[in-house]
Amino acid sequence: MNDVKAIPDGMTAVTPHLIFDDANGAIEFYKAAFGAEERYRMVAPGTDLILHAEIVIGGAVVMLGQHNPDWETQSPKDLGGSPAFVHLYVEDVDAFQARAVAAGATEAMPVADMFWGDRMGKIVDPHGYSWSIGTHVADPTPEEMEAGMQAMMGGGG
Numbered sequence: 001m002n003d004v005k006a007i008p009d010g011m012t013a014v015t016p017h018l019i020f021d022d023a024n025g026a027i028e029f030y031k032a033a034f035g036a037e038e039r040y041r042m043v044a045p046g047t048d049l050i051l052h053a054e055i056v057i058g059g060a061v062v063m064l065g066q067h068n069p070d071w072e073t074q075s076p077k078d079l080g081g082s083p084a085f086v087h088l089y090v091e092d093v094d095a096f097q098a099r100a101v102a103a104g105a106t107e108a109m110p111v112a113d114m115f116w117g118d119r120m121g122k123i124v125d126p127h128g129y130s131w132s133i134g135t136h137v138a139d140p141t142p143e144e145m146e147a148g149m150q151a152m153m154g155g156g157g
Contacts (some may be wrong), residue, residue, distance in 0.1 A: 010039075010061060016086055017063040020127045021075040023050035026064060029126055030055055033103035034088070034096075036062075058090060076128025085122070085130035093135040097121045100133070115148020116140065 007013060020026040027050075030036035039054040039061065050066045067075040076082040090096040094111050101107050104126045111121035111133075120134035140148065 010056075012060070015061055015063055017065075018086075018129060019065055019067050019073045019075050021067055021077040022127065023053060023064055023066040024048060026125070026127045027053060027055060029104060030057065030062075033100040033105060033125070034058075057088065062086075079128075082124075082129050085132055087132045087134065089134055089136065091135060093119050093121060093133050097123060097133050100125070100131075105131075113137070115152060116145050 018026075027036070027038055027041075031038070034057050036055040036057045039056050041053040042051045043049060044051050049068075050064070052063065052065050055062050055064065065073070067073050067078055088096075097107065097111050100123050105123040107121065108124050108130065109120075109122035109132075111119060114120050114134075117136055117138040117140050118134040119137045120132055122130060122132045124130050
């Protein structure tokens, strides 16, 4: 019988795997801006090229690596931006977003209260990835969320 776990300890079924123009710089940025902890790094022999690394942000693992045309991987900078964003829940979104901006991120949306119960902002990190950052502050009912969405979209309520 095989005792190997299908999902390894410390991992979840869905794990972001991000590709960077500068994976070394990305790890250092996430340490400074997000308080990330480096868990693992595999470097190509004789280089500083990160083939695979893992960092932990708020208890969640993020895999990452360096872009490499031979592997048909591209970073947001290769693509002219990221077609997706990662959402990150934190205890204090205001302080967290301020720290990320101070570390080099660009604020894409100031922190504000949202109709679905989060206080949320958005940043773009120096490597082109977009992050929405939130702190859950309220538990509105489905009816309250519908009314909030209608008001936001200009449909009244």
